[in-house]
Amino acid sequence: MYEDRERLAAAWESELEVFRAARPRSADQWQRAIEHLPDGVPMLWMAKWPGPWPVYVESAGGAHFTCVDGIDHVDLCLGDTGAMCGHAPEASVAAIEAQARRGSTFMLPTEDAAATAELLSARFPLPVWQFSLSATDANRSLIRYARQSTGRRKIAVHDFSYHGTVDEAYATLDADGAVVSRRGNIGAPVPLDETTAVVQFNDIDGLDAVLRTREIAALLIEPALTNIGIVLPDPGYHDAVRELCTRYGTILIIDETHTFSAGAGGLTRELGLEPDALVLGKSIGGGIPAAAWGMTREFSNAVRESLDLEDIDVGGVGGTLAGNALSLAGMRATLERVLTESAFGNMIARSTEWTVGVQKTIDEFDVPWQVTQLGARAEYSFRPTPPRDGREAADADDFELQQYLHLHALNRGILITPFHNMALMCPVTSPADVERHTEAFREAVVSLYG
Numbered sequence: 001m002y003e004d005r006e007r008l009a010a011a012w013e014s015e016l017e018v019f020r021a022a023r024p025r026s027a028d029q030w031q032r033a034i035e036h037l038p039d040g041v042p043m044l045w046m047a048k049w050p051g052p053w054p055v056y057v058e059s060a061g062g063a064h065f066t067c068v069d070g071i072d073h074v075d076l077c078l079g080d081t082g083a084m085c086g087h088a089p090e091a092s093v094a095a096i097e098a099q100a101r102r103g104s105t106f107m108l109p110t111e112d113a114a115a116t117a118e119l120l121s122a123r124f125p126l127p128v129w130q131f132s133l134s135a136t137d138a139n140r141s142l143i144r145y146a147r148q149s150t151g152r153r154k155i156a157v158h159d160f161s162y163h164g165t166v167d168e169a170y171a172t173l174d175a176d177g178a179v180v181s182r183r184g185n186i187g188a189p190v191p192l193d194e195t196t197a198v199v200q201f202n203d204i205d206g207l208d209a210v211l212r213t214r215e216i217a218a219l220l221i222e223p224a225l226t227n228i229g230i231v232l233p234d235p236g237y238h239d240a241v242r243e244l245c246t247r248y249g250t251i252l253i254i255d256e257t258h259t260f261s262a263g264a265g266g267l268t269r270e271l272g273l274e275p276d277a278l279v280l281g282k283s284i285g286g287g288i289p290a291a292a293w294g295m296t297r298e299f300s301n302a303v304r305e306s307l308d309l310e311d312i313d314v315g316g317v318g319g320t321l322a323g324n325a326l327s328l329a330g331m332r333a334t335l336e337r338v339l340t341e342s343a344f345g346n347m348i349a350r351s352t353e354w355t356v357g358v359q360k361t362i363d364e365f366d367v368p369w370q371v372t373q374l375g376a377r378a379e380y381s382f383r384p385t386p387p388r389d390g391r392e393a394a395d396a397d398d399f400e401l402q403q404y405l406h407l408h409a410l411n412r413g414i415l416i417t418p419f420h421n422m423a424l425m426c427p428v429t430s431p432a433d434v435e436r437h438t439e440a441f442r443e444a445v446v447s448l449y450g
């Protein structure tokens with residue numbers, strides 16, 4: 001906990017002044033936008049930035065964007081991973097443009113579908129693939145498939161996980177260990193304990209207790225938590241997860257939407273995991289809506305054999321534009337030519353530099369914070385040691401402090417992921433981009449602790 005709240009409040013006010021003075025054109029756009037858009041944004045999450053009004057973007061390329069006030073920013077948010085491939089990557093844009101000119105959506109496959117499935121099968125240990133427009137929808141689809149193939153009703157998730165706007169995944173544990181709705185669950189459809197069991201990350205005994213009920217169709221997990229800060233798995237944790245899912249007949253779904261930052265084959269390949277299903281999304285389309293889910297042949301066949309062709313279009317999985325030709329063109333080009341093995345080498349090297357830079361300042365001022373790296377992604381949090389589970393990570397939250405640090409960075413032309421203290425590197429993030437953050441971060445810490 002940062003104690004000197006008066007100092008924090010004063011620092012916040014002075015950064016607000018800097019923001020207001022530098023961004024009059026964004027203010028103009030916002031004034032216009034609030035007439036017809038709640039909070040002046042097309043999707044309400046975009047209101048969760050620090051500052052009196054949002055920053056409106058003019059254009060972007062690679063690791064940078066320019067706002068309507070003409071300010072250049074190093075983008076370490078990258079659309080919260082949607083642009084992990086960098087903004088407007090040339091190979092993806094060319095393929096998307098060419099496909100758009102040939103038609104984007106037919107309810108029929110193009111050659112890119114098989115090619116993309118081959119690329120994914122080469123990177124991930126799953127041989128069968130389907131496509132959707134968002135990671136949320138991929139997760140939702142897999143939950144249905146798991147229920148269908150197991151005949152069970154419930155799923156299990158980690159406490160403080162996030163898997164998109166999937167109703168069943170909005171569960172958390174209260175102080176007594178009961179499953180309840182997470183905070184802010186808008187219009188919750190049913191009590192969460194009817195659909196979901198929750199376990200702490202890294203808690204093997206807790207997982208055993210939940211799965212041994214044999215009520216759980218699917219265990220939906222990130223292999224490392226990334227949505228409550230980064231929480232890494234203990235050695236052996238994933239061996240136990242795999243073993244318990246097999247023992248109790250639960251489908252293991254690994255959601256790699258964020259942890260894809262660990263390398264070209266995600267954390268699944270880094271750790272040699274063996275899921276029954278795996279989800280990718282956000283960045284794999286090169287900046288356009290696209291997601292994919294992989295399955296073992298056994299799981300895929302079990303589902304397929306249970307479906308009648310007649311019902312397949314209204315069976316609860318899929319969507320009119322899912323697997324459309326434009327998404328597939330974007331995914332194929334992005335996997336073949338943008339998010340390549342060598343691109344990950346650069347991304348991870350920059351992320352290591354970023355982590356070292358943050359750690360140096362933490363050490364210099366003896367600040368009780370820690371920084372954790374996960375491949376091309378890294379994040380600091382307001383506690384002295386890395387958290388071991390979501391509860392520990394959540395307890396270190398300090399929204400005001402976070403907002404201040406984000407605004408401070410923004411005023412120095414650096415965008416950090418809004419819901420986290422997280423930085424993500426794209427294939428063309430440069431050492432100079434990282435250095436800009438390292439200097440600004442030190443300056444921010446001096447303003448609080450110096």
Ligand code: PMP
Nearest residue numbers: 134135136162163164255257258
């Ligand atoms: N899974 C994980 C792990 C995520 O972090 C997110 C989004 N932050 C999603 C799924 C959902 O992605 P989308 O909002 O693009 O559907």
